[in-house]
Amino acid sequence: MIKELITDITYDKIKLSQGLTRAKLIANEIKNDIFSKWLNKELEGYEYQDEYLPSYRKIWSLIELVMEIPGGRFHTFPVVVPEDMDDKFKESVNNHFIIEPISIVEAQIESIDTSKGYITLPPQMIEILAKPFKPQITLYRGVIRKAQREIGKVHYQSVIELTKQKLIDTLMQLNNEFPNLQNKYEMTEENKNKVQHIITNNIYGNSNPLNIATGNNNVQAVNITSLKSEDVEKLKSYGVTEAEIEELKTIIDTKTRDKPKFVEKTMKWLGGVTASVAGRGLYENIPAITDFIHKLTL
Incomplete structure (x- = not known):
């Protein structure tokens, strides 16, 4: 059986x-x-x-x-x-x-x-x-x-x-x-x-x-260790500023092993960036930025 x-x-x-x-x-x-x-x-x-x-x-x-x-x-x-x-x-x-x-x-x-x-x-x-x-x-x-x-x-x-x-x-x-x-x-x-x-x-x-x-x-671990150069260029094309990209790099570079904390930090970053992008009228770029962060935290 x-x-x-x-x-x-x-x-x-x-x-x-x-x-x-x-x-x-x-x-x-x-x-x-x-x-x-x-x-x-x-x-x-x-x-x-x-x-x-x-x-x-x-x-x-x-x-x-x-x-x-x-x-x-x-x-x-x-x-x-x-x-x-x-x-x-x-x-x-x-x-x-x-x-x-x-x-x-x-x-x-x-x-x-x-x-x-x-x-x-x-x-x-x-x-x-x-x-x-x-x-x-x-x-x-x-x-x-x-x-x-x-x-x-x-x-x-x-x-x-x-x-x-x-x-x-x-x-x-x-x-x-x-x-x-x-x-x-x-x-x-x-x-x-x-x-x-x-x-x-x-x-x-x-x-x-x-x-x-x-x-x-x-405990879910975080696998990503750094932003690739093509990722940086992609974020810039979406209207993300140099300072905001540096902030994201810092979040990643902390190398936290706790995925929930990593997700919480990136979501907080995403909230500030989407508000900044929307303030400049770049609404059409928000879904792409959101999708980028979503894939980053999978």
Whole structure:
């Protein structure tokens, strides 16, 4: 049963959601609550800010405000949360939690034709997000028409691949330890401990699943070490000043290993630069600058 399931998942003969469903039969054989709970959450979805939510299901995600200005022109600019705002609010704005069941994640991948998709935020969120930008909006006699969150297709694909690897690694180790699991598995204390170690190690790493806090079980590292000369020229062509480029270089040169802090600093930089560019009437360059920073922080 396990070997066939491993083969079907590894060679994409079945969808991951189908593989997780079939794995529930194995969970029933070994009577392990942690494995059963993980399978159920992946198949039924997580709660918002669920303590069991894997770190890779929490992603940095840009929110954009779409503003209409006189003449029927539309311009988008990123939402940068002021430093004095509540930490939980900043986290909810800067991050998106992929809490949907695996079947929905699979459907999202199939429905997105380009490299990224957008989630339109409810109207009540627009007023909250647009409040810090009211002077800028008033200055250009603009009206915010909508707020949208950008989600890269690669993030959904990453959820599928990492979840698949966790399941495959777990099944392979169970099969190695108990080759006749379906017919000869005995619920001895020794076997229960072996199963517990396999499940915990492969699904939650070295963390105790009862003590996991969202986003705290892994520290994401920053890979970029410097701005290339072509990047500098590109930023200049977008209207970014020498001083602003030097500021960005300084942020990168600090070589922080903590990705959330790096993202926070670059987003703060982006907020100042977009305001500067907009003040010079270079609205059309804002999406390109935003996209540049987004790729920088992936």
